[in-house]
Amino acid sequence: MDTQHDLVAAEDVLLFVNAAITATGQREFHTGAEEQRLSLDFLHAYMLGNYRELYAAALALDINDHNAALIIHRLLATGREATAEQRRVEGRLIARRLVLLPPQRVYRLFRALRQAKVNNRRTRAVVRDWIAARPDPAFDAVKYRGGLKEALRHAHLAPASEELGTFFFAARTPARFATPILDTWRRAHYEQAALYELPYTVAEGFAARRGIARGDFLERIAPRMTRLEQLRLQESGRSHRAGAVRADLSRMPLTRLATYVLALAPADRVARRAELTAALRSAARRAAGPQQGSWGRVAAVLDDSYSASGSGQKRRRPLAVALACHYLLQALAADYTPLWTSGSDDPLLSRPFGATPLGRRIVDALDTRPDRILIVSDGWDNAPPGLAAEVLRIWRTRLDPDRSTSIVHLNPVYDAEGFDVRRLAPTVPTAGIRDAEDLPALVELAAFAEGRTGLAELTQHLAARTATFTEVTT
Known part of the structure; x- marks a missing residue:
């Protein structure tokens, strides 16, 4: 039979799970962003201090990416307070959740860990394993250049290849890269056609610097865009001829489509x-x-x-x-x-x-x-x-x-x-x-x-x- 303490604990956990599903630290209709952040920070600190195992287990639930990143950050920052068994389970939960997070969110998390000076052995291992599992290091190097570079430095890691090391850390860009996407990035600095071979978010920066008309750029870059990028443009870019970018709505997730x-x-409609x-x-x-x-x-x-x-x-x-x-x-x-x-x-x-x-x-x-x-x-x-x-x-x-x-x-x-x-x-x-x-x-x-x-x-x-x-x- 549950004691009063057990019932309170269950209520606390459910309260936190509700917050971790809905709260993103952003303004809502009835409350401002700062109120949201302060309230959420308190809940994370309370759960970590009182129910560490249940706090970590929330990573296995349908919580949002914002709170998943906050949980991972706090678990890595407080590893000394965990037992060996807790660290083992947390490591598996963190590894699995990082796979599910969008790469840009993970790189922001790694940047936050660096800024907070969280650099213990477990954190470096988490960064190392996640980067090693990325399917295309050269693609990440181009699309998430700043984030990957910071993560490598923070975890004291060598780039996956000598050429990536040159891409990140050489004072001068070489005359040519053997890896196609790296060389495309190099050519895009002086060859306009090359930027349309790059990922959309990277090409967008080049197009802005070159003063290319937004509508013309979107029309030509459309084949390089992801489904979500296409949908975002359809949501907000109609004034820039984004109608030329046609997403396959039948493949979109339900809430995003709504x-x-x-x-x-x-x-x-x-x-x-x-x-x-x-x-x-x-x-x-x-x-x-x-x-x-x-x-x-x-x-x-x-x-x-x-x-x-x-x-x-x-x-x-x-x-x-x-x-x-x-x-x-x-x-x-x-x-x-x-x-x-x-x-x-x-x-x-x-x-x-x-x-x-x-x-x-x-x-x-x-x-x-x-x-x-x-x-x-x-x-x-x-x-x-x-x-x-x-x-x-x-x-x-x-x-x-x-x-x-x-x-x-x-x-x-x-x-x-x-x-x-x-x-x-x-x-x-x-x-x-x-x-x-x-x-x-x-x-x-x-x-x-x-x-x-x-x-x-x-x-x-x-x-x-x-x-x-x-x-x-x-």
């Missing part, structure tokens, strides 16, 4: 309705995988109120998560009822508008007698305030004490003041959500937040996730 759709003008809807449904089916159609009767309460507009740094992010969850739940459910807070029945034309009548929509959802209710909202119930909490309380304690209907609240916004995502009611579990693709795993994790399971079960769950997560590297 973000792109919401960035389009309503007229564009209407004109491309068939294409966009097909792409969203295809991405949702990929995310649902073998669970497609297995969730029975599902009702979703989806928040498209004004606060779903997010902030300047996270523009329309809460609404994008809700839109992506809508299509994913449509794929998971055998019978699906979506209920937007605005009353809209056209998800493709969603926009952040109006108040948040969550209580009324939850009543509508309960009327459908579903097997599951998913609420995707930042938790600011204000039309009228508190109605959602009261509806959920009465439903759980009086009308459905046997929990025949599963209710989970998924919140995409971190509340810095509460050190957690904002909750609707104590009787309903709340989990933070960053990407809709993580929804099935988060619904499973939310069961621990109901208070019916304690630290032992949560620890066992994290151990199982850690074993599955690290088995690739063992």
Whole structure:
């Protein structure tokens, strides 16, 4: 039987996991960036000091890249405080997580470790092993030149080849490199055609220095761009003839695709309705995988109120998560009822508008007698305030004490003041959500937040996730 200490510990871990999924240290609709960073720093310090093993195990969960990098940094900086067994498990978790992080994020982490003067033997080994596993050292040398150069110096490593050493550290560029991409980089300094053979982010700098028209540059560099680079340009670069850069929307991740759709003008969404809807449904089916159609009767309460507009740094992010969850739940459910807070029945034309009548929509959802209710909202119930909490309380304690209907609240916004995502009611579990693709795993994790399971079960769950997560590297 769990003691009071165990229950508090389980609550602390779940609180941190919610923060690590949703918080990025950036401004949200209700709180500023500095509040976010201070709140998040406190949580990391608290977890590391009190639950080091569980803190490290969070790397095996669906936390965001920002918090994964912060965890790795703190674990490497405090290796002396860990036991030999803790260091062994942490090493496997760190190695596996670094493989999953975008390379630019890893190089930023290595730079932060250097600036913090974290240079112990374990840190140098982590840097060495990650760099050694990179598939194309010459490509990294060109695309991430500054980051790789700093990492080599910090870990006291020699470049993978003599030519890379010359590329990084020689005072003068030689007349020719034998490695094609290195020689292309050299030629791009004086030959305009060569820059179109480089990675997009590198070529962009050369194009700016040469004064090449943005539209002309984008049109010619398009074949060298990654899928995400193409999508970013489609989201933000239409004024620069970015229409010439056409991404394959059917291959885009679901939440990223939802973000792109919401960035389009309503007229564009209407004109491309068939294409966009097909792409969203295809991405949702990929995310649902073998669970497609297995969730029975599902009702979703989806928040498209004004606060779903997010902030300047996270523009329309809460609404994008809700839109992506809508299509994913449509794929998971055998019978699906979506209920937007605005009353809209056209998800493709969603926009952040109006108040948040969550209580009324939850009543509508309960009327459908579903097997599951998913609420995707930042938790600011204000039309009228508190109605959602009261509806959920009465439903759980009086009308459905046997929990025949599963209710989970998924919140995409971190509340810095509460050190957690904002909750609707104590009787309903709340989990933070960053990407809709993580929804099935988060619904499973939310069961621990109901208070019916304690630290032992949560620890066992994290151990199982850690074993599955690290088995690739063992």
